[in-house]
Amino acid sequence: MEGALVKLTVQGVMPDAIPNSESQVVILQDESKTNTLPIWVGVAEGTAIRLALESVVPPRPLSHDLIRNLTEQLGLTISKVVVTDVKNNTYYASIFLRSKQSDKQSELTVDSRPSDAIALALRTSCPIYVTQEVLDHLAPENIDPWLKILGSKEFGGTV
Amino acid sequence: MLTQMHVRGLMFDPYTNAYIVILRDESNSEMLPIWVGKPEASAISFAMEGITTPRPMTHDLMKVILDTAGAKVISVVVTDLKENTYYAKVHLSYEDSEYSIDARPSDAIALALRSKAPVFVNDNVIRKNSSEDMDRWLENLKPEDFGKYDA
Numbered sequence: 001m002e003g004a005l006v007k008l009t010v011q012g013v014m015p016d017a018i019p020n021s022e023s024q025v026v027i028l029q030d031e032s033k034t035n036t037l038p039i040w041v042g043v044a045e046g047t048a049i050r051l052a053l054e055s056v057v058p059p060r061p062l063s064h065d066l067i068r069n070l071t072e073q074l075g076l077t078i079s080k081v082v083v084t085d086v087k088n089n090t091y092y093a094s095i096f097l098r099s100k101q102s103d104k105q106s107e108l109t110v111d112s113r114p115s116d117a118i119a120l121a122l123r124t125s126c127p128i129y130v131t132q133e134v135l136d137h138l139a140p141e142n143i144d145p146w147l148k149i150l151g152s153k154e155f156g157g158t159v
Numbered sequence: 160m161l162t163q164m165h166v167r168g169l170m171f172d173p174y175t176n177a178y179i180v181i182l183r184d185e186s187n188s189e190m191l192p193i194w195v196g197k198p199e200a201s202a203i204s205f206a207m208e209g210i211t212t213p214r215p216m217t218h219d220l221m222k223v224i225l226d227t228a229g230a231k232v233i234s235v236v237v238t239d240l241k242e243n244t245y246y247a248k249v250h251l252s253y254e255d256s257e258y259s260i261d262a263r264p265s266d267a268i269a270l271a272l273r274s275k276a277p278v279f280v281n282d283n284v285i286r287k288n289s290s291e292d293m294d295r296w297l298e299n300l301k302p303e304d305f306g307k308y309d310a
Contacts, residue, residue, distance in 0.1 A: 044198035045217070060244065063199070063217045066266050067224065073260055074253050076228055090214065099228060108227050116220050 005082060005129040006030050008037060010118060013050045016040065026118060028083075028128065035135050037083065039091055045115035052122035064119040071124075075100040079107065081117035083130040086137055093117035161236060161279040162189060166268060169204050180268060182237075182280065189285050191237070193245055199265035206272035218269040225274075229253065232274035235267035240287045 008028040016023040024046030028037040041049070048064045061069060071078060077098045085092040093114040096107050112120075121128045164182040172179050178200030182191040195203070202218045204210075215223060225232065230253035239246040247267035251258045262270075271278050 042198075060246075060263050061261060061266075062263075063202075063221070063266050066249075066260070066262050067217075067221050069260050069262075070221065070230075070249070070251070071224065071228075073258050074228060074230055074251070076224075092214075095220075095224070097224065097228065110220065110223050110227050111215065112220050113214050113216075116215075116217050 004132040006035060006132060006135060008035075008083075008128045008130055010049065010053060010122065010128070013041075013046050013053070026115070028118075028130070035130075035138075037130055037135065037138065039083070039114050039118075041113075041115035045113070045119060048119040049115065049122060052119060064116070064123055067116075067120055068123045071097065076108075078120060078124045078126045080127050080129060081112070081114075081121045083114050083117075083128075083134055085131070086134050091134070095120065160282040162282060162285065164189070164191060164237075164278050164280050166203065166207060166272065166278070169200060169207065180265070182268075182278065189280075191280055191285060193237070193264050193268075195263075195265035199263070199269060202269040203265065203272065206269060218266070218273060221266075221270055222273045225251070232270060232276040233257070234277045234279055235262070235264075235271040237264050237267070237278070237280040237284055239281065240284045245284070 008030055011027040011029050014025045014027060015021075016025055022043060023040045024043060026039045026041055026046065026049055028039065029035065048062060051058065051062070052064070058065070079096045079098050081093055081095050083091055083093050091114045093112045095110045095112050095117050097110065098107050118128060162184050164184050166180060167183045168181040170179045170181065172194070175194065177194045178197060180193045180195055180200070180203055182193065183189065198217075202216060205212065205216065206218070212219070230251050233250040233252050235247055235249050237245055237247045245264045247262045247264040248259045249262050249267050249270060251260065268278060
């Protein structure tokens, strides 16, 4: 991983501002709240993230619970997830895994959608990072409407 | 006793607003319908139709994590039916050990299809499933309900 990483926390999951949109928006912010990263996700992934934020334990393991359980049982630790890139409005993420035997050098990296990576990070209490490069590429015109909403509204029931 | 089953179809049940995965055994003498949610249904249908998405979907990620770690899905088994909820196990081999992990059948099947792993059903579940409810539901089924997914 090249370049600086900025640690983010999930502030909440909001419905998309566009009426009837199938998407939801996950709001991530850095510690100083100077950088906000909104990531558009599908309804299923949004729900997976919201349940983890609200510490809801479903009666049966949902898909991301299963991924956590699979990795835990195999002795794999998810060390971090990183939002690595944005291309044509699509965000890319990597999930970093360590096996019991491996040292830091042999860390495994898996390509992922940010939604899955975040849903997994919240379930494993691992940190979420974004590359400074991605933050630098955030177009203010995309972010400003969201910041306005953030200033005027609560994040729903998730914070 | 376990019976190997194959995913034969995926249907929409307008009565419950849910999707149903149809499992059948080799001889078509046993059938098991399993109700699943919409995201899991699309995960299963993508795998059945060999559709690849530009970005990995959740169950693709599940498989890639296992592949990257060097773990292999040996089989998945629908193990139990309790209060209308089906239970399944994913059997894995990893570093000379075997593991079995509790899962919903929908996730287990979506993973099995991507891993080319066999799906088994405990005979106990097949028997429990042949209830009156099921018979009534089957009577109302028309062949066209199976739609394009019917194999």
